[in-house]
Amino acid sequence: MLAKVYSATIAGIEAYPIEIEVDVTQGLPSFSIVGLPDQAVRESKDRVKPALKNSGFEFPVKRITVNLAPADLKKEGPSFDLPIAIGLLTATKLIKRDRLTDYFILGELSLDGSLRPVKGILPTVLKAKGLKKKGVILPEENAREAALIKGINIYPVGSLKRVIDFLEGRIEILPFSLEVKNLFKERAIYPVDFNEVAGQEHVKRALEVAVSGGHNALLLGPPGSGKTMLAKRLPTILPDITLPEALETTKIHSIVGLLNPKEAIVATRPFRSPHHTISDVALIGGGPFPKPGEISLSHNGVLFLDELAEFHQDVLEVLRQPLEDGIIHISRAKGSVSFPARFMLVGAMNPCPCGTLGQQT
Ligand SMILES: Nc1ncnc2c1ncn2[C@@H]1O[C@H](COP(=O)(O)OP(=O)(O)O)[C@@H](O)[C@H]1O
Ligand SMILES: [Mg+2]
Numbered sequence: 001m002l003a004k005v006y007s008a009t010i011a012g013i014e015a016y017p018i019e020i021e022v023d024v025t026q027g028l029p030s031f032s033i034v035g036l037p038d039q040a041v042r043e044s045k046d047r048v049k050p051a052l053k054n055s056g057f058e059f060p061v062k063r064i065t066v067n068l069a070p071a072d073l074k075k076e077g078p079s080f081d082l083p084i085a086i087g088l089l090t091a092t093k094l095i096k097r098d099r100l101t102d103y104f105i106l107g108e109l110s111l112d113g114s115l116r117p118v119k120g121i122l123p124t125v126l127k128a129k130g131l132k133k134k135g136v137i138l139p140e141e142n143a144r145e146a147a148l149i150k151g152i153n154i155y156p157v158g159s160l161k162r163v164i165d166f167l168e169g170r171i172e173i174l175p176f177s178l179e180v181k182n183l184f185k186e187r188a189i190y191p192v193d194f195n196e197v198a199g200q201e202h203v204k205r206a207l208e209v210a211v212s213g214g215h216n217a218l219l220l221g222p223p224g225s226g227k228t229m230l231a232k233r234l235p236t237i238l239p240d241i242t243l244p245e246a247l248e249t250t251k252i253h254s255i256v257g258l259l260n261p262k263e264a265i266v267a268t269r270p271f272r273s274p275h276h277t278i279s280d281v282a283l284i285g286g287g288p289f290p291k292p293g294e295i296s297l298s299h300n301g302v303l304f305l306d307e308l309a310e311f312h313q314d315v316l317e318v319l320r321q322p323l324e325d326g327i328i329h330i331s332r333a334k335g336s337v338s339f340p341a342r343f344m345l346v347g348a349m350n351p352c353p354c355g356t357l358g359q360q361t
Contacts, residue, residue, distance in 0.1 A: 003090035005083040007106045008127050009068075009075045010120040012290060012337030013251055015127035017104075019069045020080060022087030027063035033084075035068030038076040038289070047078070047109045048085045055113035055160045060092045074334070076289050079118040082107035082137075085160055086167070099167050102134035103155075107142075113160040117141035119257040122250055125149045135175065137163055143176040144264035145254060148247060150180070180265075184243055187267035194233040203230060211237050216323070216345040218308070223355045227348035231304045234346060235269035238302070245300045248340060252292045252299055270301035276310040280318045285339050290330045295322050296339040308347035319345070 003022045008015040031045045052059050066084055068075050083105045089095045104124060108116040121142045126149055128136045135153030138146055143156035153175035157163045165171040197204060203219070207230065210217040219227040241249070249266045253259045259266070274283065274294045285293035295303055305311060322328040326342035351357040 015123040078108035081109035115139035
């Protein structure tokens, strides 16, 4: 019998709906997943099997085919574990199928049947809302991030067993909600502050001007003159990040898996300071499943290139276009994605290799 479960995958910074079709028929026992799965999706079957058994369900000794539709979109990550397990139980009539169409379901399964958090929750919940789904069933640790989106029910669950009980109507799960404004205020705290800088009035003035006018800045000075320290404190004098800006930046951090589940939102202006050995792909984004790079992670904040003169020239060259446009378009043979990248670029360097040029000895 055929079962359909609904979920989503991330491409760029958008989520795309995915239909997980599970077909279980008589025949030689096998388990195949089709629809451009990556390694993590393919390994799903090795997690789903023990998770089902350890949750008290029987794993069907039959011919199982899982199709992730649309088949031309690459799928990545372990978030399909839970929908595949639900699909299997539905296809083997162990659970009823009537409530499945109402929800987006996602989560990584542990072998004992408990759920682990996944990446890219914010865009997924937005998509579910856009498609007028009743709710999103997801791992407990992802609930805070999901609840940033209002107007859709978030059902946090801890284990496969609880999802089944919920879908069967045996238990009631209260939709999770939180006061976004309070969380945003609570988290808008910087660990450092610009007022800790002693003296250096002329540098502070220059940086204040740069920040007010939205200009980039280059700090040039001998080692120990406080370049790194000043740059780290720059986000604290930028205008406070607004909620829409914070959500935009959170979305990018969520996709890369940088978001702390307890924090749930990036409520301060990001400060990114990649090492000078960084590659161009890590800086501007890319890869087989294009991911945002450092310039997008510092969207609405500060990108600090310490020891600017040590960066490879070709890495610095790729910054030109995003610096002008505030967005980076990454084109690959299989399609193109765009990531927002509006940041303040701050560089720091010594005046010469030994760092003491012009100083009296
Ligand atoms: N104006 C200043 N006020 C407070 N601390 C300073 C100041 N200038 C330098 N420091 C301190 O000196 C140390 C070296 O500064 P750092 O920013 O690492 O220098 P640089 O990056 O220019 O080599 C840091 O511990 C920093 O806190
Ligand atoms: Mg330094």
